[in-house]
Amino acid sequence: MRTPPKLVLSAVLMIGVAFGGLAVDSVRSTPAQALNNGLVRTPPMGFNDWNAFGCDVSEQLIKQTADSFVSSGLKAAGYQYVNIDDCWMTHSRDPQTGRLVPDPAKFPDGIDGTxxxxxxxxxxxxxxxxxxxxTCAGYPGSLGHETVDAQTFADWGVDYLKYDNCNNAGSTTTQQYIDRYSAMRDALAATGRPIVYSICEWGVNSPWLWAPSVGNLWRTTGDISDGWNSLKSIIRENLPLYPYAGAGAFNDPDMLEIGNGGMTDTEYRTHFAVWSMFAAPLLIGSDLRQATPATMNILLNKDIIAIDQDPLSKQAKPISDSNGHVVLAKPLQGGDVAVALYNESDTAARISTTVGAAGLPKATAYRQKDLWTGTSTETAGTISAVVPPHGTAIYRLSKDSKWANLPPSADLSVTLPGAAATGSQPVVNPNTPVDVQTALTDNGRAPLISAAVTLTAPAGWTVTVKSSPIGVAIQSGKPFKSQWTIAPPAGAGPGSYQVSASAVYNWTGGSWQTITTTTAFVVAKPPPSGVSYLSDLDWLSASNDWGPVEKDRSNGETGAADGHTITINGVTYAKGLGTNAPAEIDYYLDGRCSTVSTDVGIDDEKNGSPANATFIIYADGTEVANSGAMTAADPAKHLSGSLAGAQVLRLVADDNGSPDSDHTDWAGAQITC
Known part of the structure; x- marks a missing residue:
């Protein structure tokens, strides 16, 4: 559960964050045996109200959500747990029995009636x-009351317990964590009722090393928020934990944000695909009463749910990871393998691997099912796709003796060999032609016949063919390349513009196939001459862990302009950028700037917290300044770096793996152009 709004963590938790990792190896260096309660042999699927509603939980909401499970097809798809989060009870226990008391206004029929x-x-x-x-919201906790609370839950007919970690009475060591969470495990077992046990200690004391014998699932990270940087950061934290997951014992990277509106549908698809590859719980965190068709299409994708619910219950292993392009492979019951191509970067990219690297045995060819479209093709051994920024392609690979009946797998890319490498989206100037190359690659056994490629730009843009876009016969593994030039019109305003490439082709099976890919081009306004504060300029892109990036304010974590005056170690700044690590901000320079300078540090509003962050400045992907790790106790550091000839400036605040909300200030940040 999220501590509202992730600003206030108890001092004792902060001590645990600082020291908890030191004791892990002394407790256990190999995964514990899974809790033998026979429950959730595959990851639990359902709903939790916190992400969308916070403390606004009620009996009516829970009942309406349960109704939605049935009417929408979610129940039929495997979702079954309807989970109540914090704020469901009164602020006092029953003075006679010591039991927790449901809030009668919120739950007039009680938890048992619900x-x-x-x-x-x-x-x-x-x-x-x-x-x-x-609890994190200030209601009675269960520490010291485990027996009565477990029996109360059992008497009410509860099937699932999420057990949080706030206000933990000075608990810091791994053994103290084990003792607290084991007490509830034993109390639940003593009731005789099967209750799924979800440990929510935020990954503080490496629960993957000890929690398998205590609970059915355990949080591996801090709280998720409905934004790309949060999702990206949590994926990174959970990637290496694949050895510790198994039937009835799962890594939990937190609940789903799909449908809450803070990310694009592409990012939400990544959320669902990667969670399923992780064998993670699929707990919906949005208002199902108002779910859009796009949201339901993601949540009801039966092929991807099958990956999550595969009986082997294995978490996918990263088999390659370079430049923000990650390939995950997950073995499935029966010998199939799921493969996900995850593009963490801000630019469309061709990502590929092989069936051998994914763990499939040698065969003449393989069936490759695209789990987003449901279509099947054959591949000779290459698994490849052009993946949009923040997107994920996901496939199921099988040995198939009837591969010749399937069309060959192919991919189509658009690259800009004549454009500057920006480190973010491709940037072009109005009325200035740039070279573009398309490449159609056959990944199957059969050749592509009579292929024709077209390139389409927005209205008013010019597109010129420089080499033939017609390929008579494209052999397996041989990309067919065509050259083009494109240019936005002189009056093109700043913004993102979509350029699409399409290819039609035949194959020996005789059916025409079509493939399309899209690349975003950015038309950006160059910075003015002289010295400019970055907070007075428009950025190309900005991503932040909590809330928006703030101009001339610290980060308030929720909405625009909810921060305060930027203050680092008692020094205040009228100008600057307020971020919440992990954060990234890109500015377009057009090769016109010479230097960047800024003071950096943790804002004073985080004094007394374990905030820990590193500030890094890049020019066209090359590091030009690095603060090293900084805490809330450190004075500001001055960073400066050369921007000579650079097209894009990138400011990065890295949270160094800290679960605390790190308020990272770029104080007085300036560029000279």
Whole structure:
């Protein structure tokens, strides 16, 4: 659960963050045996109210969500747990029995009445509590009350418990964490009721090393937020933990944000695909009563759900990871393998691997099913796609003796060998032609016949063919390349513009195929001459962990302009940028600038916290300044670097793996052009 709004963590938790990792290896260096309670042999699927509603939980919401499970097809697709998060109870226990008391205004029929309704629909009910003296929202915690609370949950008909980590009474060491969470494990077991046990200690004390014998799943990261930087950061944290997942024991990178509106549908598809490759719980965190068709299409994708729910329950292993291009492979029951091509970067990219690297045995050819489109092709051994920025292609690969009946797999890319490498999206100037190359590659056994490639730009742009776009016969593994020039009109305003390439081709099976790819081009305004504050300029792109990047304010984590005066170690700044690490900001320079300079540090509003961040400046992808790790106790550091000839400036605040919300200031940031 998120500490509202991720600003206030108890001092004792902060101590745990600082020291918790030191004791892990002394406790256990290999994965523990999975908790033998027979539950969730595949990852749990369902709903949790916190991401969309926070404390605004009610019996009506839970019942309406359960109804939505049935009417929308979610129940049929495998979603079954309807989980209540924090704020469901009163602020005092029953003075006679010591039991927790449901808020009568929110739950007039009580938790047991709500459970009865959910159960009547063939679904299961989950509840929330905390392994501390109080929940994150300040309601009674279960520390010291494990026996009575577990029995209360069992009496109410609860099927799932999420157990949080706020206000944990000074608990810091790994053994203290094990003791607190084991106490509830034992209390739940003593009730005799099967209750799924979800440990939510935020990855503080490396729970993947000890929690398999304590709970059914355990949080591996801090709280997710509905933004790309948060999603990207959590994926990074969970990637190396594949050895620790298994049936009934799962790494939990937090609940789904799909449908909450803070990310694009492409990013939400990545969220769902990567979570399924992770064998992660699929707990919907959006308002299903208002879900869009795009949201439901993602959540109801039966082929990707099957990857998550595969009986082997293995988490995917990263088999390659370079320049923000990650390939994941997940073995499946029966010998198939799921492969995901994840593009963390801000530019469309061709990402590829081989069936051998993915773990498939040698064969003449393979069936490759695209799990987003549902279409199947044959591949000779290459698994490849042009993946949009922040996107993920996901496939199921199988040995198939009837591969010759399938069209060959192919991919189509658009590259700009004549354009500057920007480190973000390709940037072009109005009325200035740039060279573009298309490449159609046959990844199958059969050749592509009579291929024709077209390139389409927005209205008013010019597109000129420089070499033939017609390929008579394209052999396996041989890309067919065509050269083009494109140019935006003189009056093109700043913004992102889509350029699309399409190819039609035949094959020996005799059916025409079409493939399309799109690349975003950015028309940007060059900076003015002289010295400019970056907070007075428009950026190319900005991503932030919590809330938007702020201009001339610290980061307030929620909405625009909700921060304060930038202050680092008692020094205030009227100008600058307020970010929340991990964060990235790109500015277009057009090769016109010479230097960048800024003071950097953790804002004073984080004094007393374990905030820890590194500030890095890049010019066209080359590092030109680095602060090293900084804490909230450090005075500001001055960074400067050369921008000579650079097209794009990138400011990066790295959270160094800290789960705290790091308020990272770029104070007085300037460029000279």
């Amino acid at each position: 459970a009865d309704y959910v159960h009547s629909l063939g679904l299961k009910l989950g509840i929330y509590e905390d392994a501390g003296t109080a």
